[in-house]
Amino acid sequence: IDTHPNLSDTAPVALSYELFPPRSPAAAETLWTTIRELEATDPDYVSVTYGASGSNRNTAVELINRLVLETTLRPLAHLTCVGNTPTELAEIIGELLDAGVRGILALRGDLPKDSGEPVSGSLRYAQDLIELIRRVEQRRSALLCAGKVAVGVAAYPTRHPESPSEAHDVEVLLAKQRSGADFAITQVFFHTDQYADLLTRARRAGVTIPIIPGVMPLTSLRRLKRLGELTGVEPAPELIERLAAADTDAERLHIGVSATVDLANAALDAGAPGLHIYTFNEHQSALEVLDKLSLARPARSSSRLNALARRQLAS
Numbered sequence: 001i002d003t004h005p006n007l008s009d010t011a012p013v014a015l016s017y018e019l020f021p022p023r024s025p026a027a028a029e030t031l032w033t034t035i036r037e038l039e040a041t042d043p044d045y046v047s048v049t050y051g052a053s054g055s056n057r058n059t060a061v062e063l064i065n066r067l068v069l070e071t072t073l074r075p076l077a078h079l080t081c082v083g084n085t086p087t088e089l090a091e092i093i094g095e096l097l098d099a100g101v102r103g104i105l106a107l108r109g110d111l112p113k114d115s116g117e118p119v120s121g122s123l124r125y126a127q128d129l130i131e132l133i134r135r136v137e138q139r140r141s142a143l144l145c146a147g148k149v150a151v152g153v154a155a156y157p158t159r160h161p162e163s164p165s166e167a168h169d170v171e172v173l174l175a176k177q178r179s180g181a182d183f184a185i186t187q188v189f190f191h192t193d194q195y196a197d198l199l200t201r202a203r204r205a206g207v208t209i210p211i212i213p214g215v216m217p218l219t220s221l222r223r224l225k226r227l228g229e230l231t232g233v234e235p236a237p238e239l240i241e242r243l244a245a246a247d248t249d250a251e252r253l254h255i256g257v258s259a260t261v262d263l264a265n266a267a268l269d270a271g272a273p274g275l276h277i278y279t280f281n282e283h284q285s286a287l288e289v290l291d292k293l294s295l296a297r298p299a300r301s302s303s304r305l306n307a308l309a310r311r312q313l314a315s
């Protein structure tokens with residue numbers, strides 16, 4: 001197997017991708033091309049986002065159902081708690097479990113812009129959602145004989161915009177671990193030392209769950225700026241400058257991919273147990289990042305071979 005240089009004798013690196021539910025039939029078609037390309041890399045799971053208000057519930061569940069039924073991919077369903085009541089959320093969790101989902105990323109979601117407050121009657125924090133997932137799982141334990149639900153949470157290499165400090169963020173991560181989180185995926189970050197710093201802070205505070213770096217190949221200045229506005233994470237000035245100075249799409253792709261490879265390599269050197277790639281439903285830059293990283297991955301699994309064989313039969 002190809003290996004990351006510093007990991008040749010260590011455990012394989014988990015690989016995952018983030019997708020979002022398509023907003024139109026044309027977007028669905030592009031997404032399915034991406035899904036097939038990503039499937040051929042045999043990721044450990046693909047995550048499917050969920051709108052903070054719950055407005056895309058149907059398209060999210062529909063995509064998850066198709067991933068379960070039509071691909072070899074294991075979905076990790078994002079779920080947010082600010083836009084739904086606990087009763088509604090319990091119903092959605094049940095629906096996901098019935099669809100065969102065994103991994104949920106428990107999130108609060110961004111607060112509604114107008115009020116800045118969770119919808120009345122909804123859960124306040126991601127921690128409350130983890131506890132609800134565990135209660136629903138408990139009630140269905142007879143059904144879930146194939147194993148427990150893996151619950152993931154968000155972690156922040158740079159301070160969450162509403163948080164008083166990075167130390168507070170780590171306390172929140174520890175609280176999420178105590179409530180039953182199994183692993184965390186980080187928010188995007190732009191500096192190579194930020195993942196290692198988060199890991200050090202988290203381990204010192206007693207966080208023991210795996211923390212997987214989330215990296216996003218940014219190949220467009222407009223998208224980079226929009227991401228900064230949405231997440232509150234300050235984009236790296238040098239990345240802004242380099243993208244602004246680039247003349248062609250090929251140059252922008254090269255810049256975005258190499259910046260992402262640098263972040264991923266630094267995180268792997270710091271001991272990251274996996275890599276989560278935010279894809280924007282596009283495969284080209286994600287695949288280029290993978291190509292340049294040479295991750296330690298398990299030998300081709302039968303699931304991957306089956307997927308490739310199925311595609312060849314279909315062509």
Ligand code: FAD
Pocket residue numbers: 048049050051052053078079080105106107108109110111124125126127153154155160161162163164168169172175185186187188214
């Ligand atoms: P929480 O952990 O609840 O934290 C929210 C705020 O409350 C923080 O400032 C925290 O410090 C504070 N806090 C938490 N618990 C406590 C406590 N017990 N006491 C005091 N303060 C507390 N958003 C979406 O809408 N849909 C998605 O699909 C989505 N996917 C994401 C995936 C990843 C990997 C990441 C990193 C983020 C994602 N987000 C998504 C964005 C996320 O919803 C926002 O960052 C949101 O503002 C916070 O969510 P959280 O789960 O971290 O919330």
